[in-house]
Structures are given as structure tokens and as C-alpha cells.
Amino acid sequence: MHADVVIIGAGPAGIFTALEMLRRGSTKKIIMVEKGQAIENRRCPKQVTGKCMNCKPYCHITTGFSGAGAFSDGKLSLSYEVGGDLPTLIGAEKAQETINYADQIYLEFGADEHVEGLGNTEEVKKIRMRAIKAGLKLVDCPIRHLGTDKAHDVYQAIEDYLLNHGVEMMFGCQCSDIILDEGRCLGVVIEDGEQTYEIYAEHTVIATGRRGAEWLEKVCAEYGVAHQPGTVDIGVRVEVRNEIMESVNRVLYESKLIGYPQPFKNKVRTFCQNPGGFVSQENYDNDLAVVNGHAYKQRKSENTNLAILCSHNFSVPFNQPIEYAQKVGELTNMLGAGHILVQRFGDILDGKRTWEKELAQSNVRPTLPDAVAGDITSAMPYRAMINIINFIKALDEVVPGFAAYETLLYSPELKFYSNRIKMTPDLETNVRSLHCLGDSSGWTRGLMMASAMGVLMGRRLAEEE
Secondary structure (H helix, E strand, C coil), rough: CEEEEEECCCCCCCCHHHHHHCCCCCCCCCEEEEECHHHHHHCCHHHCCCCCCCCCCCCCCCCCHHHHHHHHHCCEECCCCCCHHHHHEEEEEHHHHHHHHHHHHHHHHHCCCCCCCCCCHHHHHHHHHHHHHHHEEECCCEEEEEEHHHHHHHHHHHHHHHHCCCCCEEEEEEEEEEEEEEEEEEEEEEEEEECEEEEEEEEEEECCCCCHHHHHHHHHHHHCEEEEEECCCEEEEEEEEEHHHHHHHHHHHHCCCECCCCCCCCCCEEEEECCEEEEEEEHHHHHHHEEEEECCCCCCCCHHHHHEEECCCCCCCCCCCCHHHHHHHHHHHHCCCCCEEEEEEEHHHCCCCCCHHHHHHHCEEEECCCEECCHHHHCCHHHHHHHHHHHHHHHHCCCCCCCCCCCCEEEEEEEEECECCCCCCCCCCCCCCCCEEEHHCCCCCHHHHHHHHHHHHHHHHHCCC
């Protein structure tokens, strides 16, 4: 098979690469290869069964057109300060301009015009003051919330647009290798479970997201794609009642707080806050179950959930951060018999496990009913656990009641980022005609920044005509 551009992965980075090429009038032949299914065929059986069914060969929440984050919640962070390190590569001003441009595209395809976190200046000041006193930094970031349900409609419209304008999509196909010759990428090898194909292209774009981070790491090592070890985030998903978070939810919707707690001073941050949301389980390869959270536009719970993530940056001689995080997740899964573990914060401080009967008596009822009560500290690395405990105590000064005895902590919450690919501001790697985008490149973390990176790639490829 032959194409002008082959895109591996139909998450936001890959989608916006193709979308921007079309918007720029490109007539190049584009083939998009996606391991999962078209968005209209992505269905999680848990909505019917009430529990995770550990779908094979992949989880429909993490895999398929629109990627993982889009299908689980659909939050668009509208500030260049949130979503990864792309601004350090292309410049903050250009990053913000591209985010604004990508945001308008989302609006054209039906995104909600309302933006969370704008206005309320005096109330934001009060929250910031409490954060400063607690040794935390509050990052202002307007949020356009698609919602799990609305995100489906928006990306369905984008998928239809791409198909109607000639983009060829190959679903249920996995990229197994790239084709190199004398330092130039000539294409890829893909498999659909029955046959193996070679797709030759002038340009190969790899945008496999967090799900494909481990595979891309192996490709880089095998073919000498210049890269460096990236960051891996290990943490928990915290759930409290809406009453506790009401002041922050109303003013900011999503509060992004960063701290460097004693004694280790690792970076710890909040991420993916979901007012009235639901804690969810996602399944990765090798039966690894990780926790996440999402929120609907209409359906609401009595709780708010958010992630607290501790960043780990390893140096020589260790260079396998993804494998490290996976081992933490596997050990936690082992303790929970393949399920997510949940524990009350007070029980952690008391040095005891949580029991199911204690959860039943608590004010905070888990929105992930198949989570198993237990002891997450038996699997969480000491450094990460101490960082998380001290961060929660600091956060309690910003949001009184956050560190209550009954606050729930779910584990493992893991964010796999690819080793960072070394590239130029024009998104060129040291292998000619090979481009790596989005979360799989190690430069972005989230929907909007990955979308913006795709826009830049689309412009770069369209300019060649």
C-alpha cells in the first residue's frame, strides 16, 4: 500500500494532523491506522453490567478513534501552561496561538461554548492566597468541558468529516514495525490479526498516545531514534463529597495545584478534576488495571474526584521509567485480585487497611463499586506515598475537609509518557520523514496540547505541496 502520509494512532494529535492538512487544501493521500474501533463502535459494557469486563484485545475506553482522554472525559485545557512541555520547544506565544486555533475547530464541530474557570476574580484570589499559605501554586487554566457524552458527538462529527474528505481509516490494525532505509523512514508494517501489510509513505507520523508509549520506546531503542528518558507519574485518584469541593468547583471547576512537599520535594500536582464525576477503571495491555475519572454533562454524582500525581524523573543508569510504573501497578492489582484498590485517608494515617463494612458506613460512597477495599500503601513506593500524604495535608489548608478521615484514595493512578523524542521546532526527528506527536512523543499531556501539536504537523505537511 502507498500513501503520501501515514498516521499511526487516531487520537487528538493524529486527528488534527489530518484535519489541518485538509483545512489547508492538501490533496495528499492520508491513511490513518488505529488499533481500536471507529468511535461509533466504541462501547464499554460496564454501562450494562455494572462492572469492568476486562475487554479483549483492548479496552474500549483507552483505545479507538479520539483516543483515551477524549472518550473518558473530554476536558480541553485552554492555557499553554497546562498540558506538557511543547511550549519549551516551539515557544509559549506560538503554543497559545495554536491552542486558540484548535479550540475554534472544536467549537465548529459542536463543542460547548461555555468555558469553566473564567471570572470570579476576587474568589480566585482568595483560593490563591490559601494555596500560597499552604506552599502550593495555583495555575489558572480555563477549561472547555466536552463531557464524556458530548465528546462522543464532537469526535463523531470530526470522524465523519475526515472520511467524507478522503482520509482512509484502517481500524482494528496495529503497527508492529517501521520501515527504515539509510536513515529515512519509508513507512510502516501493520497487522489486522490475520494479515500483515506494508504501507509506504513520504511521511510517517506516530501518534500512539499513552497507550503506545511502551511500544514507541522499543522502536526508538531499536532504530536509534534520538530520545531521552521521560517523566512517569505515579499517584492516586482521590474522591470526596461535592460539599467539600463546592467553593473550588463553583469558581474554577478544575483547580490545578502544584507543590513540592517535604521531605523529598518531588513535584506533586492535581490533575483531571471531575465535579459530580465518577471514578472509572481502565485496562491496559498485560491486564494492567488503572484508575481514572470522568464527568458527564448531564449525569452527576454526589462526589468530586481528582488525581494527585507524583512525578518521577530517573537518571543513569536506570532508563525504564514506564516499566517501573507498570510494576507498581501490577503489585497493586495483585493485592486487589485484579481490581482497583481503595482506602480511606484516615486508615492510611492509622496504619491499617480499609474494610468493606467501613466504606458502607462512610459519608463518601465510592462511585467505582467494583473497587476493592484494602491497603494501597503495601504497593505504593514509600517516596511517592509520603509525597502524596503531605500534599493532601497541604491541600486541606486550601480546601478544608479535603484531608478528612473518610476521603477515599484509589490506586493505581499511573500516567505513562513516552521517553521524550528529540526533535526540532519543525517537529523533525533525527530519522528523516519520521515524526512523533502527542503524548507518545513525550512533549504533551492532554487533549488540547496534543491537538495543537497535530495542527502544527498538519501545517508542516501541507506546506510541501
